[in-house]
Amino acid sequence: MTMRAVICREFAPRADLVVDDVPAPTPGVDEVLIDVAACGINFFDGLMVEGNYQTKPDRPFSPGSEVAGIVRAVGSNVTTVTRGTRVLAFTGTGGYAEQAVAQARSVHPIPDDMRFEQAAGFVITYATSHHALKDRAALQAGETVLVLGAAGGVGLTAIEIAKQMGAKVIAAASTDEKLDLCRSHGADETINYTNDDLRTRLKEICGKTGVDVVYDPVGGGMAEAAIRSLAINGRYLVIGFASGDIPKIPLNLLLLKQSSLIGVFWGAFARANPDMNAANMAELFDWFQAGHLNPHIGSEYPMDRYAEALDAVMERRAQGKVVLTMQSAEMKKRTSE
Known part of the structure; x- marks a missing residue:
């Protein structure tokens, strides 16, 4: 099975990124597979693809560290979410894609009234x-x-x-x-x-x-x-x-x-202190539902326009959060159900 994704084949200027069909990921025993509806764009995405960030992933990879969507499958050890749950997740990489995998500890169910675009720009900021x-x-x-x-x-x-x-x-x-x-x-x-x-x-x-x-x-x-x-x-x-x-x-x-x-x-805090991070996320969701937080999505781009989206962030033209939206046939079907 394949999916569409933005791919970095070697550390190089971000203009060298391409959209390609690649094998779809499968979740490990402690992981969650997500049909991605939206992915947040971050400044460090541009640094990472150019090899200028402290984290240097194995190549090829898809940039993008925060996604929102619907759980498609879970690993055998995962009990915190189930198929069909609306979630956001910190993925590290892999977010500019139609599907992404995240560690279960980094996946959080989102409030019913939180749009996927808001959720995709929520976790890191x-x-x-x-x-x-x-x-x-x-x-x-x-x-x-x-x-x-x-x-x-x-x-x-x-x-x-x-x-x-x-x-x-x-x-x-x-x-x-x-x-x-x-x-x-x-x-x-x-x-x-x-x-x-x-x-x-x-x-x-x-x-x-x-x-x-x-x-x-x-x-x-x-x-x-x-x-x-x-x-x-x-x-x-x-x-x-x-x-x-x-x-x-x-x-x-x-x-x-x-x-x-x-x-x-x-990121380092969340990995080292998953329980504290989960409590912090719960408090943030409570504040959102109470109307105290108003995520500002400055602009949304379809995945094919990833270069414009990333340029807006890297050139400091963005106001609020910039997100990519995924329009895969599977995602359209699942969001209309």
Whole structure:
């Protein structure tokens, strides 16, 4: 049996990816096979196919780490989901395809009112921000959070989760249009760092107190100004480097502010702590069903237009989440039943 998938045959520029017919996967004893309805696009997908990510899969492979769809089959040891269950899953790779396999511990049934497109953009963005703010920063109600790159996929989720946890949120982004989107997701204050000096605006908003937590998925030139704006005992969360530039931080700034530089790697946390991750996902689903989380799908592309979708993310043109939608005959049949 074959399926259609986007294939990376060798580490190379993402323009070398192709759509091809390949053998359909089969689940192992602890795995789940999913008919994919949608797959989230992430910045690290582009890094991975070019060989520039810390994870280097065996080739050939299909990129894509988060999928949503319907369970087609389960391995003999799997008891948590059954055939026909609507799920989302973290797959690591293999998501830009009509079918994907995931470890059962990484598969979660989704609420009935969550669309597949929302679910495909949910697991990495919301789980990363939840783990970062709750587990790593120990965010407290009444504290102030600065979100850099705030209109991106993880940025918007950080705004929503910080607000749900009782924080004041300052959103920083590069255009007024992006900042309007941030305000619609709950940001209390906004900074256009194309037009305004970040540190000056933070002083205007926070006074001499500074910000308690910085959430940074961007890296680059904003990092030092953000660290200089930390409050005493502030926490700086290193989420990623979407700018392509890993900043060099003067460590004396941390000493003077008695502040902490904290790395956040949700994937490693989820693998090492499946029960904690499952509890976090359950809390996120509860917040979604209560209307506190509003996943923003900025754009949807059919699988044949994967190159446009990936370019939008890699070139930082995306607002919210970008997803691929799969239109296989099997998926159309199952979603219409």
